[in-house]
Amino acid sequence: MPMRFSTRTRYGLRFLLRLAAQPQGSLLQLGQVAREENISSGYLEQIVRALRPMGILRAVRGSGGGYSLAKSPTDINIEEVFQHLEGEISPVRCLSKGRHCQREAHCSTREFWTELDAHIRSFLHKRTLQEIIDSEKCSVTGGNHVELH
Amino acid sequence: MPMRFSTRTRYGLRFLLRLAAQPQGSLLQLGQVAREENISSGYLEQIVRALRPMGILRAVRGSGGGYSLAKSPTDINIEEVFQHLEGEISPVRCLSKGRHCQREAHCSTREFWTELDAHIRSFLHKRTLQEIIDSEKCSVTGGNHVELH
DNA sequence: ACAAAACCTAGTGTAGTGCTATGTTTTGAA
DNA sequence: TTCAAAACATAGCACTACACTAGGTTTTGT
Secondary structure (H helix, E strand, O other): OOOOOOOOHHHHHHHHHHHOOOOOOOOOOOOHHHHHHOOOOHHHHHHHHHHHHHHOOOOOOOOEEEEEEEHHHHHHHHHHHHHHHOOOOOOHHHHHOOOOOOOOOHHOOHHHHHHHHHHHHHHHEEEEEEEHHHHHOOOOHHHHHHHOO | OOOOOHHHHHHHHHHHHHHHHOOOOOEOOHHHHHHHHOOHHHHHHHHHHHHHHHOOOOEEEEOOOOOOOOOOOOOOOOHHHHHHOOHHHHOOHHHHOOOOOOOOOOOOOOHHHHHHHHHHHHHHHHOOHHHHHOOOOOOOOOOOOOOOO
16 A cells, blocks of 8 residues: 655654754754654654764754754755655665666566656655745644644 | 555556557466466456456456456556555555545645655556557567566 | 366465664753 | 763564465356
C-alpha cells in the first residue's frame, strides 16, 4: 500500500517549518516542538540527527540551548532534505544508485520508471522550504491542538 | 527507505506488457510469463487477480486456456492499473480518501503533499500501456534471461 | 478420465517502520 | 562546584506490510 513517505520525512519537514517560523537567530527547543507537534522527542531527535550533515541546522548545546536554521529557507532544497530523511527516493529499487539490475539491458519498464523518477525528483528539486511556507493556507484556524502522528 | 512501488505493481505491469506484445486475440499462459520473467506463478496469480476487476483481461479457463487483453493498450490507463495493483498511491496517508486527518485544518504541510500527490497522479494518468511500449528502448539485446525479482 | 489451465485462501519468514529506553556530553545558572 | 536542562547517541523491540509458499478448487480440451 505504500509508495509513501515515512513519518521521518513528514516530521522532519514539520520541524524545519517550525524553525523557519521562529524570529531570525532565536533558538527553538526540540522538546517544545515535540510537545506541540505531538511527536515523541526521542524519535524526533533521531530524525533531526539525519538532517545535521546537511548543514542547515545550528545547534546550541547545554541549558538554554536549542536549534535554529543555519541557512535561509529560500536556500533549503526539499529534494535534498528528503534525501537525508528518507535515505533514497527512487520509485523502484533498481534505480537506486549503487544498485545494478540484471534486467537493465532488456527491461521493458526501465525507461518508464526512469521517467517517473525524474518527474518526482524535479518536483522536489524545484521546491525550497520558503515555498512550502508560502503555499500554506492562510485559513489557519488555530486553537485546538489535536494532532495525528 | 521506500517511497517505492511494490513488486506487485512492477510484476503486474510487466505481465500486461507481455500480453500486449502477443498477437491480437492469441492466448498467453500465466505460467509461461512467470517462467520467463522469473516470478513465482502463485504470486503472479495473486497479482493478476487484482487486475481482474478492471476488465482489461480476457481469461480462458481450462486446458489450453490463458489470458489476453480485453482492451487496446491505448485504452489502458496506467494510473488505474497502479491503483488496482498498489491499492492506493498517496505519498502520505492523510491524503488517502476515507481518511480524515485531524491536523487538516491547520496543517502546514498539507498543501505541499496535495501538490506532490497531484503531480505524481497526473504523470500516471496521462500514460497508457501503449506509451510504455513505445518508450521501450530499441536496444533490446535479448539472449540471456538472468532476471531479478 | 485425465491433464492443464485458471481460480482461490491461508499461512509465514523477513525487512522496515515507528517508536521506547537508557544513556553521555555540554553548558548556563544557583 | 553542583545542578538541571538541553543537545547528542545507541540498542532494542513491537508491529505492519511485503513477498512470497503451500495447498487447494473449478473449468475445459483431449
